[in-house]
Amino acid sequence: MRQGVVPEVIAREPWELILPLFVLNTFGSVVLYSAAGGHLRPWALLHEIHFAVFLLMAFVISRMSREFFKMVAFPVYGALVGLLVLVELIGAVKGGSQRWLDVGFMQLQPSELMKPAIVLALARFFDLMPPGMTQTWRILVPLAGIVGVPALLVMMQPDLGTGLAITVGAAVVIFLAGLPMWWFVGAIGAVVVAAPLAFFTLLHGYQRDRVLIFLNPESDPLGKGYHITQSKIAIGSGGFWGKGFGNGSQSHLDYLPEAHTDFAFATMAEEWGLAGGIFVLAIFLWTFRWGMRVAQNAPDRFSGLLAAGMTFTIFFYMAINTMMVLGLAPVVGIPLPFISHGGSSMMTNMICVGTLMAVNRWNGRGGTLST
């Protein structure tokens, strides 16, 4: 390996991923800076610090060996299921819904960590299964257990969004693992049939309202449809080039709820317009393409499933959030990766990124700058 201007330890990193993410995150900081009325506090500065800290964590993760990943897969999964039960118990004692554990220096949200953990556990699971097993009904029993237990625990919190994220992330790994195609077609068909039933029986009143309002936000513009209506007004009034940095009236005058978290994309779109939106989407698509490439180049089944699952986890965040702010999905509390303010989701996303970088390293590919 040629000694370049750039030291080896830096050159071997996948800069073609890190740089776009850094640009995206910085753009997020710019949006948060404006949302705070032109101040670094309380969000923009912290957003960059989160990025730096968790990027460091991602580097550490990327140093881990494949065997280490395989070794910790089930223990991590098991520990998180245990924490989910613990959260449920504490919530039952305290009354009301509880999603986090106070661990002193931060509030730990086990359901967040479960998103990458379920991908890791499933990848390990299929790694252990003999290939023939993927075509038999028997494999569905352990799968239902692995996915169902955490998903149900999270939905009981109740946190429908995260529960869905866990389920869909798991479903994608299972899909990629090669289970018969028509099972999935059948399952989607079943969901189509069952969704209306679930809507009227399983959902909480407020969750049902959210869905109804998503279908027709104008029905209650000042009440429960307010979020979607105001978000669409913010994005729609931005036009192609936006109102300009610092000129977003919807976010500055508090019409847009959660302007710095769930609706940060709308905050961005109001000031930067369609141009800013396409820029953000482009970076995300680049990231996903990079992630899927890593998955396809993976040396083995475990790494491939792991990389694809992690990519999809980030994708699911981004897809649900942007669809929500654009009025294509009901309001669920899922932030936009690297744009929305919030340490918890940043950590999850960086675990995914770190894992992707690890798989990329196992692929034997050098960094962008190394030859």
Next chain:
Amino acid sequence: MFNEPKHVSTGTLHNSFERRAVLIGGLQAGLGALLAVRMGYIGVVQNAKYTTASESNRVSLTLIPPRRGLILDRHNNPLAANRSDYRVDLIPDRLVDREDIVDQLGDLLQLGPDKIQDITDQLDKAHGFRPVEVASGLDWDKFAAVSVRLPEMPGVLAQRGFSRWYPTGPSVAHLVGYVGPASAEEYEKDKNPLLVTPGYKVGKDGLEKYYEPSLRGVPGARRAEVTATGKVVRDLDMREDVPGQPLKLSIDGQLQDYASRRIGLESAAVVVVDCHDGAILALCSMPAFDPNAFVGGIGRLQWKMLNEDDHIPLLNKAVRGLYPPGSTMKPMASLALQLHGVSPDEKVLCPGGYRLGSRFFRCDAVHGAVDMRTAIERSCNTYFWSMAHRVGYDAIAPVAKLLGLGQEFDLPGTKQRYGTIPDAAWKMHRFKQPWSAADSLNASIGQGYVSVSPLQLAVMTSRIATGRNFNPSLLFDKPAPLGPNLPFTAEQLQVAHDGMFRVVNGSGTARGAQLKVGDIRMAGKTGTAQVRALVSRGHVGDWKSRDHSLFVCYAPADAPRYAMSVVVEHGTFGARAAAPIARDVMTFLFDPGAAWDTLLAMEKEWGGTPMQRMAAKYQSFVTHYGTSAPKVEGEQAVAEAMDRTEAPVAPVETVVTEQETAHDQPAPSPAPSATPSATAPSPAAQPSPAGNPQ
């Protein structure tokens, strides 16, 4: 199919993974494209729609309520002004947790439970964006305390504005009326957004209501950038309001205030008319409500207090109170007699009464031989009975009408009741009974079916004093068109004048009413109108049964400048209650300083000014009833209470004068009683008390 699994190798799975990964990647790209298209649709295709929506979010257009036109007296002193103040309102539609907000405001503004209850009542009635006033006239500290908490209190509005202010309060209540928030009905009728602008008030009664169109003015507007919670970030532009046009009245504000306060604890009306042009200088009715306290809506306790007062503070007695004029009719009657050829020098012997057929009508004293002047001076009924019997009552009624009795005057903004000057046709129409000789006797001394308003008495007095036919007017420098021509000669008038002069300055019934202002002399006539037919008379029995006390007068006697009428409900003899008030008010017109000294000394005994007394009474109601008072029925009920006729009182078929004697009732056929109102049907016939016909 499942029982015979295909052979699946790692390679097959890898191929499947490759294909499916491409599918997932395609899904991601497809969704990205969908999002971009969706965003383009919202942001570019529908941009105009959402830009408008965003602007209407950002910019709030607020109407600035116009300052109401001032109501001024003849010297340009305000009777109704606008006071810049800090106020807090509630917008019912924006309230999230009503009880909590009202409680918080109660703490911040230190409102008592009675006020909280009134606010809750109003919120119950209000809906939509019609604001409910919480408090006005706040000091800066309280206002600031609410202002800083506005973000946590949706639906609360704290602002600076103008509110109506009546400097003399109750003194002008019945004259100018009051203002209040527009009612739902008013908003239905006139969909003007100004009506639901917080702080905007419409005229609810009196002049404030009648002259609403010209007093209103044109609202200003303010475009401001506001946050979602309604906080103003900055003003964009502003259009000033155009204040309403001022209304200048013929009223002398100080006189109005003085006369109203001089009434003191009595229930009375005072009307003062300018003899030079008929302009009304004072139109007082007390007790009254405090129009300042009505501005934010009428509270429960206030309503209870006003409703339960037997002095009927909601009734404008000056134009809506109807009273038998009693002997104050006598100067008028003397003119009528002269018109029909009665010589003023002819004497009638008063043996202490008058015999009509089998009945004997008692005079109050044995006056001996009296001529016309003396009959006025000493208020001899026998003289007028015998003369009225000679010329016939039909000769007297038209003169009474000529002088203004029973007439309605063109005074916009006042709701007058014009009473009754009875005659044969009227009685037949009304009671289907023929006119009797006893009716003539009663009517000729201002009893029986006769009822007039204090305003009419004042106009009558001014016409007798001047011999001129002015109509009363309320607007400054806009005299009303002249009334009917008066057919009296100077000599005929002089007889009435002489009689009235002697009432006060001779050996008449009101010698205590002499003015002590230089050489200015007052002429007048007392009247004592019986309310109920009583066996014993005078200062006995419960308040409601006492006689009304009346006094009409003018001054200076030699060159009449002011004419006045005073009616004190249940004040007993004319000379006792009404004449002293008339004397002091007349004194005020010539020597205000002396008059104020008299009044201020009296007010010390009465417990302060009317406003102070009302405040003390309200406090006692608060301690007494707390929040137990019933709800205010609504604006309709208030208006009805003001339009309501007095508690119907049967006309008294008896003869009355000032002097106390044992009294015999004439007993005409069981007379149906008539309500004072000519419009209401007669209530159940009330037989007159057993008389003692001789």
